[in-house]
Amino acid sequence: MILGFAKRWSLASYVVAAILTLPLVAIVIQATALDESIFPHLLNTVLPTYILNTLLLMLSVCIGATVIAIPAAWLVARCDFPGRQIFQWALLLPLAMPAYIVAYVYTDLLDYAGPIQRGLRHLFNWQSPQDYFFPDIRTLAGASVILALVLFPYIYLLARTAFLEQSSSLQHAARVMGCGPWRSFWRLSLPMARPALAVGGALVAMETAADFATVSYFAVPTLTTAVYDTWLEYGSLSAAAKLSAIMLFVVFGIIGIERFARRKQKLFQKHTELNDGDRYPLSKMQGYLALTYCFGLLLLAFLLPFIILVGYGWQYFEVSWNRDFLNYAVNSLYIAVLVSVITVCIAVLLMFVRRCSPHKVDKLPSRFASTGYALPGTVLAIGVLVPLTYLDFAINDIYAYFNAIGPGLILSGSVFVLLFGFSVRFVAIAIGSVESSYKRISPTLDMAAITMGIKPKILLWRVHLPLLRKGIFAGLLLVFIESMKELPAALLLRPVGFENLATYVYQFVSDEQLEHGALAAIVIVLVGLVPLIYLNRSLEHRS
Numbered sequence: 001m002i003l004g005f006a007k008r009w010s011l012a013s014y015v016v017a018a019i020l021t022l023p024l025v026a027i028v029i030q031a032t033a034l035d036e037s038i039f040p041h042l043l044n045t046v047l048p049t050y051i052l053n054t055l056l057l058m059l060s061v062c063i064g065a066t067v068i069a070i071p072a073a074w075l076v077a078r079c080d081f082p083g084r085q086i087f088q089w090a091l092l093l094p095l096a097m098p099a100y101i102v103a104y105v106y107t108d109l110l111d112y113a114g115p116i117q118r119g120l121r122h123l124f125n126w127q128s129p130q131d132y133f134f135p136d137i138r139t140l141a142g143a144s145v146i147l148a149l150v151l152f153p154y155i156y157l158l159a160r161t162a163f164l165e166q167s168s169s170l171q172h173a174a175r176v177m178g179c180g181p182w183r184s185f186w187r188l189s190l191p192m193a194r195p196a197l198a199v200g201g202a203l204v205a206m207e208t209a210a211d212f213a214t215v216s217y218f219a220v221p222t223l224t225t226a227v228y229d230t231w232l233e234y235g236s237l238s239a240a241a242k243l244s245a246i247m248l249f250v251v252f253g254i255i256g257i258e259r260f261a262r263r264k265q266k267l268f269q270k271h272t273e274l275n276d277g278d279r280y281p282l283s284k285m286q287g288y289l290a291l292t293y294c295f296g297l298l299l300l301a302f303l304l305p306f307i308i309l310v311g312y313g314w315q316y317f318e319v320s321w322n323r324d325f326l327n328y329a330v331n332s333l334y335i336a337v338l339v340s341v342i343t344v345c346i347a348v349l350l351m352f353v354r355r356c357s358p359h360k361v362d363k364l365p366s367r368f369a370s371t372g373y374a375l376p377g378t379v380l381a382i383g384v385l386v387p388l389t390y391l392d393f394a395i396n397d398i399y400a401y402f403n404a405i406g407p408g409l410i411l412s413g414s415v416f417v418l419l420f421g422f423s424v425r426f427v428a429i430a431i432g433s434v435e436s437s438y439k440r441i442s443p444t445l446d447m448a449a450i451t452m453g454i455k456p457k458i459l460l461w462r463v464h465l466p467l468l469r470k471g472i473f474a475g476l477l478l479v480f481i482e483s484m485k486e487l488p489a490a491l492l493l494r495p496v497g498f499e500n501l502a503t504y505v506y507q508f509v510s511d512e513q514l515e516h517g518a519l520a521a522i523v524i525v526l527v528g529l530v531p532l533i534y535l536n537r538s539l540e541h542r543s
Contacts, residue, residue, distance in 0.1 A: 009456065010362050013353040016346055017365035020424050023383025024371055027248065030241035030386050038230065038239035046221065050243075054209060054222045054250065057144060061208045062201045064148030069155035070197070072294055074185055077163035078171075080279040081287035087294040088160070089532075092153045094301035096528030098485065099150040100213035100506065101521050104514045105305040106146060107217075110137045143218045149301040151207050155200035162196035163189055181280045198257070205254050209247065210376035212488040213506055223247045227378040228492070237386065244379040251374050306525060312518035320519035324504070329523065332500040335415070336483035339422040340430075340476045346423070347430035347475060348468070351438050352460050356446065366431055373428035377488025384421040384493060388412040417493045425489060426482050430475035437471025438464075474534070481531045485524055 042050075075081065076088045109116055117134055126132050136142065166189060174184045212224045223243060231240035282290060313320065350366040357363075375383065388411040396406030411417060441464065449459050465472075487502040494503060501520045508517030 009349075009353050010357055010359070013350050013362065013365040016349060017368045020346075020369045020372055020427060022387050023375065023380060023421075023424055024248075026386040027241055027244050027379065027383040030238060030382070031245035033238045033241070038234050038236040039242050042226070042230070042239060042243075047226070047243075050221055050223050050226045051246070053140060053220060054224075057140060057147070057215070057220070057222060058205045058208045060141070060144035061147045061151060062204050064144055065152040065155050065204050066197065066201060068148065068297060069152040069200070070159055070190070072152075072297055073156045073159035073163055074189065075290045075294065077160045078185070078189065078279055079181070079282055079290060081282050081290040083291050083294070087298070090298055091156055091294065092532050093298065093529070094150050095153045096525050096532055097150060097302055097305055098213070098487070098502075098505075098521070098524060098528075099147055099211060100217055100487075100509055101309065101514070101525075102150055102301075102305045103143070103146045103214045103217050104509045104512075105308050106142075107137055108308075108514075110134075138218045140218075140220050143215055143220050146214060147208055147211060151204045152297075152301070154203045154207070155197060158196040158200040159193055162193035166192055202254050202257055206251060206374070209250055209254070210488070212376075212378055212491070213509070217509060223250070224376060224378050224488070227382065228488075231382065231492075237382070240382055241386070244382045247376060247379050248374075251376065255374060309514075309518050309522055309525070312515040313522050316515050316518060319516055324499075325520055328499045328501050328504045328520065331498065332484050332502070335418055335422065335500060336480045338419055339426060339483045340479040342419065342423050343427040343430040343479050344434070344472055344475045346427050347434040348460075348465070348472070350431060351434045352456075352464065355438055356456060356459070366435075370428035370431055372424035373426065375425065377425070377486065377490075378492060380421055380425055380489050381492035384417060384424065384489075385412055388417055388420065414495055415498065417495070418490065418498075421489050421493050422483050422486060425486070426479045429478045429482060433471045433475035433478060434468060435471075437468045437474075441467050477534060478531055481527055484527050 072087070072091055076084055076091070108114055111117070112129060112134075120126065120132065120134070124132070137145075170188060171184060174188050179187065210224065212228065215222050216225050216228070223246060227240050227243045227247065230236055230243060346369065350369055354363050354366050372380065389409075392409045392411050392413070395410070396408070399406035411420075445463065446459065449463050454463070484500075485502060487506055490500055490503050491506065494500070499507075501524055505514070505517040505521045505524065508514050514521065
């Protein structure tokens with residue numbers, strides 16, 4: 001806290017926060033606009049189905065991800081079996097795999113013309129679909145299974161951490177009282193891990209609500225696809241904004257549940273160190289069963305889709321390695337680099353003001369600026385385009401007032417709209433990374449610098465920035481990766497003729513030709529592995 005902190009720093013933070021919260025305000029305002037045609041029609045026909053499907057999908061994915069994540073987290077954290085040290089980080093790998101790619105791979109395998117059904121027909125001499133029953137993957141249940149396979153690591157990671165942090169003395173007490181591994185898990189470990197499981201479930205629910213590509217590929221109507229269809233097919237921005245407002249209500253409801261669960265997460269344990277001897281020794285057969293379960297989960301969620309992708313990439317390399325692929329890769333890099341630099345600069349400004357300002361109200365800009373991460377990509381696109389379109393019209397009206405030809409859609413029709421939208425969505429990641437580094441800098445260092453007559457600008461440049469370099473690097477890395485992978489916002493905001501790797505791959509998935517986009521998909525997956533390696537190394541270093 002600096003008593004002589006210049007007001008221009010605070011003013012700059014409020015201006016930045018106001019710009020970043022503009023999409024949220026635009027959605028609320030646009031949702032209140034009169035719409036006497038499309039939205040009432042949707043309300044009376046398909047909107048209940050959209051809402052019901054969204055809620056059912058979120059619920060089923062949460063249940064599925066929890067059911068498969070908890071055993072894996074428990075085995076890795078509390079039991080000793082062959083390969084445990086590998087699976088503790090390998091089970092995070094499915095997070096690097098976009099769900100729509102997994103959906104395509106399994107659809108290709110399980111469809112009527114796929115190898116599995118062909119093999120069954122050949123084996124049992126079945127002649128037509130009427131001769132046997134095989135579940136259809138292009139359903140809400142199929143989408144739930146695919147999303148649960150891709151998103152379970154959120155719950156696995158938090159549950160594993162919760163199991164590891166539980167006091168070993170409690171486990172010893174349970175053993176003394178005659179509790180075996182099963183009773184200890186059911187009556188002690190699982191109840192203590194419930195807050196972490198609730199937080200993980202909330203993250204999975206938010207990711208499910210924001211998913212567009214998978215449900216669109218499976219033709220499952222949800223609120224996300226409704227926003228997309230209402231905007232692009234019906235041309236009603238007002239109705240799309242109303243649907244976006246409903247989605248916001250759902251998302252903020254989930255955030256409220258997550259905050260409530262986190263409030264109860266504080267536990268008091270004097271001893272949290274876990275030694276290898278504290279883990280339950282499994283018998284040979286139990287160890288092989290644990291190994292089979294973890295490997296089967298990893299195989300279904302990551303290895304099998306990735307191996308098939310590599311096979312496609314190898315087979316179609318000469319077709320895939322073309323000028324379009326290189327141009328779109330450059331576009332992805334260009335956008336990701338600029339967005340990561342912009343968001344980190346904003347994060348440093350907001351957190352510097354938050355740390356040094358003597359006024360408590362100056363903590364608000366960083367909080368408001370972080371709300372963009374809660375907006376699903378399709379909702380964010382609506383919120384970004386509304387104000388930028390108004391600004392474009394205002395600029396062109398000014399030119400017309402002076403009898404000059406306007407510049408056209410220089411904001412909403414250019415790459416600027418992507419930079420703005422991605423910055424709004426991912427600045428929360430950069431803020432979190434910089435905030436984490438700031439907490440490690442002692443406030444006495446600021447006091448010592450101020451007593452030596454150093455001004456805030458010099459304090460930031462010469463003292464804080466060198467100490468924040470690890471947090472800044474982590475923020476740059478994480479925002480870069482997220483910008484490379486982001487699909488829904490890129491799909492809706494991209495200017496005419498502008499593609500990146502995510503939209504390029506999705507076009508092939510939509511056309512049932514992933515083979516031709518496999519090389520680009522492999523690049524996205526490999527880039528997505530970088531933050532997972534960084535995250536795992538951070539966890540190992542912390543432990």
